[in-house]
Amino acid sequence: MRPRFLFATLCGLVLAGLVHIVTVLAIPALSESDALTRSGTSESLDHPQRIYTLSTGDNPAPAEAWLPIPDPSVAVGVCAYNLEDGPMRVSARTGPQMLSLAVHGRRGAFYAVTDQAAVRGALDLVILTRAQYDEALANDDENEPSRDVRIVAPERQGYVVVRVIAALPSQRPAANEAVQAVSCTIDSPSEEPAKPNG
């Protein structure tokens, strides 16, 4: 009785280890409150969905905040993308405030850039799949090379996070507007060859 009971306990412990590992690995895929799932509602918008709006004199409470511990002086917006529809273009104009863009996939952020990388005050990211990247390379005009930053995404679904830091409370309204001013549009394949002219 005793050795069999010990054996059963041992089996149970081994099983517990397996269940633990499987559960931890499955949580990101099964979670309904994670950033990827929640950002999915913004897919039809052409500007970032507000995630954390800084409190200003007029509206003190950020109602749409779902970040657990947000930074009270950083405005956050998110643009979800699905590369099935075509490459995603994120355009930002740099301003006096520090701005950063991070591209997150299911496994985490695979690209991040701040406004210091901007060329002539503009930051253009194009997120594409490997196939779309090859197509864009083939369509490139040799005389007029594209100035976009092209990022090959590991997965088709993900989101772009826009963060603007308000160094002083008086800059908070401007930071909220700067997040909204970033544009997230889908590059349709027909526009792709004509784009360098525009």
Add this chain to the structure above:
Amino acid sequence: MTSVSETLGRLRAPRAETAEGAGRPSGGSVGGLVGRTVGRSAGRFLRKTSNVGLVLYALALGAGLGLASADWATRGGYPFGGVSIGPWTAWPRTGSVGADPYARAVNARRGEIPLAVGEGMLVTAATDDSGATLDATCTYRLAGVTPPARAWTLTIAGRGARDPARPPMREGFTSTEILRERDGRFVIMVGPEVEPGNWLPSPRASGPVRLALRLYDTPVAASTGSLDRDSLPAITRLGCRS
């Protein structure tokens, strides 16, 4: 989760009893012949059914312990992956593709969007320099410098949701707002009492608090090994309100 552990406890209790019950008649020399045969047949019966019982017990133990430990490990903060520098802990990898599965599970459960490596880094502190937990009733002095960064913010938070009855007060400082000494060093006073200079009020009346230093656009996110105790502010406890 509690129901699973309860059933587990219920399952385990009769098992221990039967093990004792099977052992007692054979061990007791005073027990009569009737008692011995009853005990033997009961033991045989138990041995036949116990295979199913033991399998069920092992399955319940596996499922209960596995789920409970997974829940415990992914609740609240990141279980590991931090680089501790004195009282501070830097979290350079929590937002990157190289994040460990536990950090990813924690982020997914909380809906957190962590800072990417190229974007910045989160540094937290839950204790002071002597190792005692930061408490809302105590006054602390944060003095020193921060690692090189284009901007940083220092925020304070208690555990759980914010108390709605408390009036909204300052939750943090940015690197631009802070009053500095002539050599660029700064002192921030954290505590429940009003202080001159940079005063960060305690977020709640009592209980543990945590400090979060977010460094934006910093080169140290890629090499946390270059950080040492002197490159982060020291946290000294000055006294507590009893």
